[in-house]
Amino acid sequence: MARISVSWATLRFKPTGMAITLPLLALSFFQTAAAASVDADACATLVPPALAARLNMDLPGYQPAASSDAGEQRVKGIATQGDWPCPFVVVGDFDGNGALDRALLLKPREAGNARLIGALNNNGQWQLTLSEDWPLALSDSELRPKEPGLYQRAAAIQQPVEQFDQLASLQTEDSCFTAGKIAGMHAIYAVINGKWQKLTVQEP
Numbered sequence: 001m002a003r004i005s006v007s008w009a010t011l012r013f014k015p016t017g018m019a020i021t022l023p024l025l026a027l028s029f030f031q032t033a034a035a036a037s038v039d040a041d042a043c044a045t046l047v048p049p050a051l052a053a054r055l056n057m058d059l060p061g062y063q064p065a066a067s068s069d070a071g072e073q074r075v076k077g078i079a080t081q082g083d084w085p086c087p088f089v090v091v092g093d094f095d096g097n098g099a100l101d102r103a104l105l106l107k108p109r110e111a112g113n114a115r116l117i118g119a120l121n122n123n124g125q126w127q128l129t130l131s132e133d134w135p136l137a138l139s140d141s142e143l144r145p146k147e148p149g150l151y152q153r154a155a156a157i158q159q160p161v162e163q164f165d166q167l168a169s170l171q172t173e174d175s176c177f178t179a180g181k182i183a184g185m186h187a188i189y190a191v192i193n194g195k196w197q198k199l200t201v202q203e204p
Contacts, residue, residue, distance in 0.1 A: 042067050042085035044064070047102065055119075062107065062114075063107060064104055074139070089103070092176065151176075176190035
């Protein structure tokens, strides 16, 4: 069996309206055998039971993506490099209320595209406030947690019509995340003034 060890990263959140930096639990996997890391489902450990129940009730045609959906070689690479343990689930205080929220990719139980979900945690009650069709194969997809800050597009949109549909920059005081294709086009998602905002960028 694969062993799971614990390391720490920081998460900025505001439980009482003040910006505080607190430790956020991050999991890193160490192999005891070449195939052991494939058996350990890091993604499942990042989805609380209450959230899993809410997803099953609201979206019965979908289920959370598993570590194995990334492919054996990719799972081994994550374990070897000590990267974020699950490419399909990220954790952060996206709305600044002091509770850890989730963003995750769901796979269809039958045919169809995956879905990108943003789930906000309100005292243990989960609200699915973001739900988008996800056109990429899970094996080509990744979510990554991001720190609060100012994010800008690498290049301005040239077509005037598109400027109305996409942001040029995004600034958040709370955690956010990126979603996109491995080593390709990504978008940053953040909750600003109670609503999800999306900024398309080239790099993760």
